[in-house]
Amino acid sequence: MECNVAERKVVDAKNTFCPGPLMELIGQMKMAEVGDELEILSTDQGSANDIPEWINKVGHEMIDSFEKEGVWHIVVKKAK
């Protein structure tokens, strides 16, 4: 897997409730180019479930998802 970490944009949505991590990701994805990778950081368990569901529904590519010290990291590649 090719993974250019230097070009990955990190969206820090830790400890934020409104608009929340998924809405933040949706907004950032709009501004991204096809092929860009975004890593969203979230402390909200709910969005850890919501985000993969949305990525799947829209058809973007889920690259990675893991929890580290209470923070969810979800990495997604803009596919279209």
Added chain:
Amino acid sequence: MRILVVGGGMGGTILANNLARRLSGELKSGKASITMLSASEKHMYQPGLLYVAVGKMTPDELYRDQVSLLESSITFRVDPVTKFNLKENNVVTESGKQYDYDIIVISTGSRTFAEGTPGLAENALQFYTEADAVNMYKRLQHFDGGKVVVAVGVPHKCPMAPLEITFMLADYFRERGIWDKVQMHYTYPIGRVHSLEPVAQWAQPEFDRLGITYETLFNMKEVTENKVISEEGTEAEYDLLVTVPSHKGMQVIEDSDLGAGGFIPTNRTRLNIEGYENAFVIGDTTNLPISKAGSTAHFEAEALAENIASTIKIGTPVRDYDGKVFCFIEAGEGKATYAMFNYQNPPNPKAPTKGIHWFKTAYNKMYWASARGLL
């Protein structure tokens, strides 16, 4: 010390007034000056647009002269900035003037970007500007029934507006006696009916009770004459479409390369622009992942004014912005509630009451005291 405030809306006004009081001695002695540059001589109470859209207020009630809201020690100019030169500590304005500063605060707000969604501007009603809200009300008056769809773009200011307009429209149709001829359908970008979980938990059964249908994970991709097509591959047919389009910051922010989409990378507690010690940003123009709301701009302005004043007086800031946001939520049927939260504490809204609705109605008038810094 020359302080330049760009933007005479909610954030800029509260910040400038607060700072003028804290620095009254320095302003009198000439050690400091505060100049505000704005794009309008008028100040609009934007939350009032919701009421204009359903015929409960008229636009003239939403405006005051900006000068009347400012401390007299503040120099006010209507001369919009056309270029920010942060490295050179100056801005250039529409009139061609250059303003040099020692400290700058940017609070130029955000705007709807209907052009980002094909077909939206031609087919959908909006209520985020005076002209759009008046137009929406006129269209509503001639609507006698059918399917009403509410759709929401990302990002948008005022996270409560999509829910509020839905409940207010339900009230409006009931008052006109056509509720039985209307089918309302609410759509929302994420997996529940509101970004705040407790608000979603309260609103969803309200929708069920009122017979309002809903679809979540629905992001507008395109609007045609009779349907909205979502990024997720679904469609919602409508007879009347009410939208909150996605937003951008002001064009000048993008033109000055300060941030993608017109939103400026901002430190979440100190509110300085990343990479600059003397340039700050508050309100809708930050890229912070928090609500774009007047209350956010208000609390940021208070924290920043205290820090700028203390930096001038003792050489160091004294407090962090804690992420505080407070939003009223109009719930229809003469009731309202509110949500308050910060970076550490999630919101815990209570059941809507008539008392909170009355308080919100009073706040619509008290706003001006708040902008002057008296509340």
